[in-house]
Every structure is written in structure tokens, then in C-alpha cells.
Amino acid sequence: MTDDPRKNGKETGKGKPPVEHQFKPGNPGRPKGARSKLGEAFIEDLLAAWESQGPAAIQTVIEKRPQDFLKVVASLMPKDLNVNINQMDDLTDEQLLERIRTLDAAIRPFLDAEGAGRAAGRDGPETAH
Incomplete structure (x- = not known):
């Protein structure tokens, strides 16, 4: 159908470019290492919880569900860490x-x-x- 706004070059929806401008060479998308919107929202929520509850909230999670605490810590750690033990x-x-x-x-x-x-x-x- 030619009335589809995405096929006639017009933008539709929030943040969606026309079809002919998507997936072109040299447009790799989100830069490597950049956080996704979900990741940014998670960190903001975590900060808000920390500011409202403080260390008591983390201590409660450590005591009741240590595996969840470790998952959160692991998600915040850098994925690649260069450690040279032979100096x-x-x-x-x-x-x-x-x-x-x-x-x-x-x-x-x-x-x-x-x-x-x-x-x-x-x-x-x-x-x-």
C-alpha cells in the first residue's frame, strides 16, 4: 500500500526514521558500551532506592536473597577487565x-x-x- 507513511519517506512514530534511511552501511546503531534505555532506567531506580532506603535496603537483600544481590553487582561490573598479574x-x-x-x-x-x-x-x- 502506498499510503503507508513509512514507505513514502515520512516519519511515523517516535524515533523511527523512514524505511529508506534505516540499516544503511556506516550506521552501526548504538555505540559499543552505551547503556540501553532500560539499563539507564534500572540504574536510576537503583539510585532512587539507595537514596530513600540507604544501606539498610541492600543489607536486607544480602540477608534474604544473596543470589539477587550478586546478580545486581555482576550487572554493574565491567565486562572486560584487563588484569596483568605478571608485572x-x-x-x-x-x-x-x-x-x-x-x-x-x-x-x-x-x-x-x-x-x-x-x-x-x-x-x-x-x-x-
């Missing part, structure tokens, strides 16, 4: 030596006590140090 690559040789010396000083008393225990006749598993 040794960024250290200079001097910094590495200082860390080794600090570690040696920290474990030396335990190694000395273990050696004293063996000298006193205590049996224990052999360990290579």
Missing part, C-alpha cells in the same frame, strides 16, 4: 634484584628455622631450595 617485564634489573633481596630477607628466618629443626633431629620432607 616483572616492566622492572629494571636493579628493581628485580631488590625484590629478590627483599624476598630472601623475608624467607631467610623460615629457612634457618627449618635447618635448625633438622639439625635437632626432627624429620621432615626434603625440599630443594
Whole structure:
């Protein structure tokens, strides 16, 4: 039917462009990471509940339905988190030596006590140090 306003180039409804302008290359839609309207409304409602009830509301949820509390927390956490546990690559040789010396000083008393225990006749598993 040609009277359909969406086919004749006119906008219909709130926020709906004409058909010939939808789904064109280079128009990816909502940017990556942007919250949806539902997500924004949820966070606004959560803030309103926090402002009216305060920590008591969260404590009640934690006590009665901890699984729901964890779901809310998980929904607010970033999806991708870059955690680099090996930061040794960024250290200079001097910094590495200082860390080794600090570690040696920290474990030396335990190694000395273990050696004293063996000298006193205590049996224990052999360990290579």
C-alpha cells in the first residue's frame, strides 16, 4: 500500500526514521558500551532506592536473597577487565634484584628455622631450595 507513511519517506512514530534511511552501511546503531534505555532506567531506580532506603535496603537483600544481590553487582561490573598479574617485564634489573633481596630477607628466618629443626633431629620432607 502506498499510503503507508513509512514507505513514502515520512516519519511515523517516535524515533523511527523512514524505511529508506534505516540499516544503511556506516550506521552501526548504538555505540559499543552505551547503556540501553532500560539499563539507564534500572540504574536510576537503583539510585532512587539507595537514596530513600540507604544501606539498610541492600543489607536486607544480602540477608534474604544473596543470589539477587550478586546478580545486581555482576550487572554493574565491567565486562572486560584487563588484569596483568605478571608485572616483572616492566622492572629494571636493579628493581628485580631488590625484590629478590627483599624476598630472601623475608624467607631467610623460615629457612634457618627449618635447618635448625633438622639439625635437632626432627624429620621432615626434603625440599630443594
